[in-house]
Amino acid sequence: MNAAIKKILRNPVGLFSIIIISIYTIVAVYGECVYRYNKIKDQTPSYQETNLDNIYHSPSYKPGDNFLGTDGLGRSVFPRIIQGTRIAFHVGIITSLIAIPIGVLLGCLGGYYGGKMDAIIVWLYSSVSAMPGLLFILAISMVVGKGLLGIYVGIGFTTWVGVCRYIRAEVIKHKNRQYVKAARALGYSDTRILFRHILPNISHIIIIVFSIRFPAAIATEVFISFIGIGVENEPSWGVMIANARTRLWEGIWWEMTFVTIAIFLIILAFNLLGDLLRDIFDPRLN
Amino acid sequence: MKNETLKIEDLRVYFPVKQGLFAKTVNYVKAVDGLSLTLKKNQTLGVVGESGCGKSTLARAIMLLEKSHTGKIIYNDQNLLKISSGQLKKIRKNIQMVFQDPFSSLNPGMTILDLVTEAAIFHKLIKKENKVSYAESLLENVGLSKKILHRYPHEFSGGQRQRISIARALSANPEVIICDEAVSALDVSVQAQVINLLADLREKHQLSYIFISHDISVIAHISDYIAVMYAGQIVEQGPKDTIINFPIHPYTQALISAVPSIENDIKDRITLNGEVPSPTNPPSGCRFHTRCQYAEESCKTNVPSLKEVAEGHLVACPIKAGISQL
Numbered sequence A: 001m002n003a004a005i006k007k008i009l010r011n012p013v014g015l016f017s018i019i020i021i022s023i024y025t026i027v028a029v030y031g032e033c034v035y036r037y038n039k040i041k042d043q044t045p046s047y048q049e050t051n052l053d054n055i056y057h058s059p060s061y062k063p064g065d066n067f068l069g070t071d072g073l074g075r076s077v078f079p080r081i082i083q084g085t086r087i088a089f090h091v092g093i094i095t096s097l098i099a100i101p102i103g104v105l106l107g108c109l110g111g112y113y114g115g116k117m118d119a120i121i122v123w124l125y126s127s128v129s130a131m132p133g134l135l136f137i138l139a140i141s142m143v144v145g146k147g148l149l150g151i152y153v154g155i156g157f158t159t160w161v162g163v164c165r166y167i168r169a170e171v172i173k174h175k176n177r178q179y180v181k182a183a184r185a186l187g188y189s190d191t192r193i194l195f196r197h198i199l200p201n202i203s204h205i206i207i208i209v210f211s212i213r214f215p216a217a218i219a220t221e222v223f224i225s226f227i228g229i230g231v232e233n234e235p236s237w238g239v240m241i242a243n244a245r246t247r248l249w250e251g252i253w254w255e256m257t258f259v260t261i262a263i264f265l266i267i268l269a270f271n272l273l274g275d276l277l278r279d280i281f282d283p284r285l286n
Numbered sequence B: 001m002k003n004e005t006l007k008i009e010d011l012r013v014y015f016p017v018k019q020g021l022f023a024k025t026v027n028y029v030k031a032v033d034g035l036s037l038t039l040k041k042n043q044t045l046g047v048v049g050e051s052g053c054g055k056s057t058l059a060r061a062i063m064l065l066e067k068s069h070t071g072k073i074i075y076n077d078q079n080l081l082k083i084s085s086g087q088l089k090k091i092r093k094n095i096q097m098v099f100q101d102p103f104s105s106l107n108p109g110m111t112i113l114d115l116v117t118e119a120a121i122f123h124k125l126i127k128k129e130n131k132v133s134y135a136e137s138l139l140e141n142v143g144l145s146k147k148i149l150h151r152y153p154h155e156f157s158g159g160q161r162q163r164i165s166i167a168r169a170l171s172a173n174p175e176v177i178i179c180d181e182a183v184s185a186l187d188v189s190v191q192a193q194v195i196n197l198l199a200d201l202r203e204k205h206q207l208s209y210i211f212i213s214h215d216i217s218v219i220a221h222i223s224d225y226i227a228v229m230y231a232g233q234i235v236e237q238g239p240k241d242t243i244i245n246f247p248i249h250p251y252t253q254a255l256i257s258a259v260p261s262i263e264n265d266i267k268d269r270i271t272l273n274g275e276v277p278s279p280t281n282p283p284s285g286c287r288f289h290t291r292c293q294y295a296e297e298s299c300k301t302n303v304p305s306l307k308e309v310a311e312g313h314l315v316a317c318p319i320k321a322g323i324s325q326l
Helices: A002-010 A012-041 A077-113 A115-130 A133-144 A148-175 A178-185 A190-226 A237-245 A254-281 B055-062 B085-092 B112-122 B128-141 B146-150 B158-171 B188-205 B216-222 B240-245 B250-257 B318-325
Strands: B004-019 B024-040 B044-048 B070-075 B095-098 B176-180 B208-213 B225-230 B233-239 B307-310 B313-315
Touching (some): A002 A012, A077 A254, A133 A148, A148 A190, A178 A190, B004 B055, B024 B208, B055 B176, B158 B176, B188 B208, B216 B240, B225 B250
Parallel strands (some): B044 B225
Antiparallel strands (some): B233 B313
């Protein structure tokens, strides 16, 4: 594991993506603190305060002024992007926390036991992946109500399929290795072999899958919020783009531009990191 | 007889051949077909045969890693194929295995310490706190340094890994160790070291081995008793010296004459034509008749059974066995 971290940091692309992801993480944590602070104080946070005297203020670099300009309700864009980062990280982490355990568990069980269990799991993930994901998320947000909860549940319960497939294939590959046969010969139970012997050898896949799932979840959330069935009354990046779109033709470019850059950078960084992790961990390339 | 450890009776391992839309079983690959063996205490039983004759399947069947169709594997008066999984778990640690490929048989993600002590902890032979000293004594047994405890398998050579595999097999304190081509993947010089190590350990820990190999010179070196396998069946078995010096079955004769020798140049080497018959459709009668130079018409129809020609020496060839008795 240490060797992998060294390899990433030595690679310029890896270093770049790690720096970007670190900055975003710090920003997201800061955003969370601001959000919590305002919630405890029970006050309207500054990024939600409307100031109708100051709408569509263009970016200014004077200290104390609106750094990235203001939007149509006079709200400063910069803190709203920070809050968008917070929401994006929430979505990325929580959907991964839903999808990865489901995918890993089902993939392990199906791959290891085979037979009927495998047939049922393959049938299950084939059925889920046959449904258009967006419609599924729509349906869920209709049931649990609009907002972040619908997005967490909707994305979480549709994206485990990829994880499951990947893990299942790896488990099938490993279960015929001799070290697994040796473990069976030593009399270990199936659960011990599966979770103590096979899973540690494929755990790098979980890291890779996380680095791919995270930006995908963010992109999905942005899109869903953009079309207006996702986050409401909170500055998600999707909501901000949807708002900025209306006045773009009048030359109000800053909100759209900065939000897009924010999305672009984090997704780029995660995708580059994901590719790099796959290169590093793929034994065929070593 | 009390000095028997493991007894195999009429073991058959068939793999179904499935075909068609509904995976109908159309035939069976008869990898091991009616095989009986007896392993005596503190002895080494060598099983020799060419590739594809079912040696490794036999090893896996004894370890219960393959589902056997019929037969008995008797250990301590219990048929391992019949007892419950709870009882089996207790017995399993008494029969251990050393695998052929030292590069894939060790879990790459575990340290040597965990590899060699996990089984002992799992079977409650030692407590977790004592695992370092236990591992050290095991490594000393197999001739490795104590310093390697916290290293990973990929840092070692083939011979060292095979020693680690042996240490792992020993950790459960077994009575029987099955070595499935345990030295075939190693260099000749390392082979000798590992074979001698196994022989030493046998004396020290009162072990019994079933030693499986395609190399009759290795088998001759380590075994007390040899069984020759052909197409899933045993064609000849007996004490080592008898088999090596006075082979009776034509197949055994061919195997032994194929061993290269420095001292005497063998002129009349017996060469076998053709290949091992398909285990799906084995030849009728004697399975060796398609390649046997002594084959007669009756060999094609009569299935030979093992007949005792001398004490403990069994041969499944009525023609040659008859000659030797004259």
